[in-house]
Amino acid sequence: MVKQHRPPRPLVRNAVRAFAVGGLVCDLGQWIQSLYMRWGGFDREAAANPTAATLVFAAVLLTGLGVYDRFAQWAGAGLAVPVTGFANAMSASAIEARSEGLVLGVGANMFKMAGPVIVFGVVAAFFVALIRAVLPRLIG
Amino acid sequence: MARSLGRYTWQFDRVFLVGEAAVVGPKEGEGPLRDDYDGIFSCPYAGQPNWEKAEQSFLRDACEKALEKAGKAKEEVGLFVAGDLMNQLTTSSFVARSLSLPYLGVFSACATMAEALAVAALAVDSEAESLVMTGTASHNATAERQYRYPTEYGAQKADTAPCTVSGGGAALLGRDSPGGAGRVRVAAATLGKVVDLGAKDPLNMATAMVPAAADTLAVHFSEMKRDPSDYDLIVTGDLGFHGMPVLRDWIRRHGYDLGDRYSDCGALIYSPTQPEVFNGGSGSACCAVVTFGHLVRRLRRGELRRVLVAATGSLHSTVSARQGETIPAICHAVVLERET
Numbered sequence: 001m002v003k004q005h006r007p008p009r010p011l012v013r014n015a016v017r018a019f020a021v022g023g024l025v026c027d028l029g030q031w032i033q034s035l036y037m038r039w040g041g042f043d044r045e046a047a048a049n050p051t052a053a054t055l056v057f058a059a060v061l062l063t064g065l066g067v068y069d070r071f072a073q074w075a076g077a078g079l080a081v082p083v084t085g086f087a088n089a090m091s092a093s094a095i096e097a098r099s100e101g102l103v104l105g106v107g108a109n110m111f112k113m114a115g116p117v118i119v120f121g122v123v124a125a126f127f128v129a130l131i132r133a134v135l136p137r138l139i140g
Numbered sequence: 141m142a143r144s145l146g147r148y149t150w151q152f153d154r155v156f157l158v159g160e161a162a163v164v165g166p167k168e169g170e171g172p173l174r175d176d177y178d179g180i181f182s183c184p185y186a187g188q189p190n191w192e193k194a195e196q197s198f199l200r201d202a203c204e205k206a207l208e209k210a211g212k213a214k215e216e217v218g219l220f221v222a223g224d225l226m227n228q229l230t231t232s233s234f235v236a237r238s239l240s241l242p243y244l245g246v247f248s249a250c251a252t253m254a255e256a257l258a259v260a261a262l263a264v265d266s267e268a269e270s271l272v273m274t275g276t277a278s279h280n281a282t283a284e285r286q287y288r289y290p291t292e293y294g295a296q297k298a299d300t301a302p303c304t305v306s307g308g309g310a311a312l313l314g315r316d317s318p319g320g321a322g323r324v325r326v327a328a329a330t331l332g333k334v335v336d337l338g339a340k341d342p343l344n345m346a347t348a349m350v351p352a353a354a355d356t357l358a359v360h361f362s363e364m365k366r367d368p369s370d371y372d373l374i375v376t377g378d379l380g381f382h383g384m385p386v387l388r389d390w391i392r393r394h395g396y397d398l399g400d401r402y403s404d405c406g407a408l409i410y411s412p413t414q415p416e417v418f419n420g421g422s423g424s425a426c427c428a429v430v431t432f433g434h435l436v437r438r439l440r441r442g443e444l445r446r447v448l449v450a451a452t453g454s455l456h457s458t459v460s461a462r463q464g465e466t467i468p469a470i471c472h473a474v475v476l477e478r479e480t
Contacts (some may be wrong), residue, residue, distance in 0.1 A: 004383050005389070006344075007300065007382055063292045063294075066292060068415075069291070069295075072294025073416060075296075076296040077443070080294065080295075085282060088293060088294045089293060093293070095291075095292055096285055096290035096292070099190040099191075102282075112290075113289065
């Protein structure tokens, strides 16, 4: 009975929005990278870092202004998957904990949402590196 | 004197609503019931440095306005029964600290308002107290922080997610009330039992609470020997837009048809076209501000004669949910009647 009344999840709508917004964020990133390459004197690889920093800064600014979560409600994974999602997770946690003080509030809570991403990112990287190191020797 | 009908219901003799008030935040103030509140804060901070203090000022403000409307002084109140959603009931306890009254903190999550009202009515009808104040409050941002994600975190919410109401409601109960006909009294209360049919999703609490609501309503009708048609309005607490049709179906299993008398506080407080209200209002303030703001006004105006308020609550915690426990739910119901 509960299932029968459950509103259908708008999967197609969500996927289309996530695809479009995620793509636009990447477009924006590409555009910023080109700017750094043309006028900043960076080569393609070196331009990647300031590009990510610029996107992170924009996401943190929008989070602080209280509008990022509204865009994200509309766009879903389109804003959660790029580096902007990570920046939002950290800055939102930091803002939330501000009233509890700088060290035990902001400091301790900043990685509350982003922590799992780092933990499992590092774990995954370890196993990938392990396979990369061991596999050629087994085959070769 | 209060007496027991069956296992779950208390019937009260002389318990009147002496004064009541509802204050809300900006989002609720833009909702369909905007004309029925006693105060609307234009900013969710309510002039305070943090959300927790804002929630306290909702409750404090509602209590002060209720006292003012009743023409009573704080010193005349013999007991303060209050609750909220915060860990250790900080909102209620901190307000009780500044009120400096004998205080009972109660918790039934979003059903707290009905529990507080039942306890307060019992104290009045047993003649232990002559004037008792009850109140509940919640704040969207404090509830998001404690139960869900940081407020600015961009997690996409499903349409079944609740939107916690920012506000506070308070009522003064006494053995007498001025006004003759048109006085509103608390006539009965049916206390719910904890029901858990195995729902697990904390972002779809409405479906976890439906069985509890149906159970309490069915017990109420049977112990009071009444039908849904004996009420002008039956409201549940916060089943919301998506929970209402489920309850309608579910209670047919108990042999009752709620018909067009049925509504829900969470669905009344917001319009579905408002941004980011999802399933509708929730939180311990939801039922309180709709009842003490909107419903009691309609009772006093004579548009309604007898109302059944069935407040619903999910009794899980963030830890229990992460440990994979199911969501236990409860529903307490109170009957409000206009004297003819």
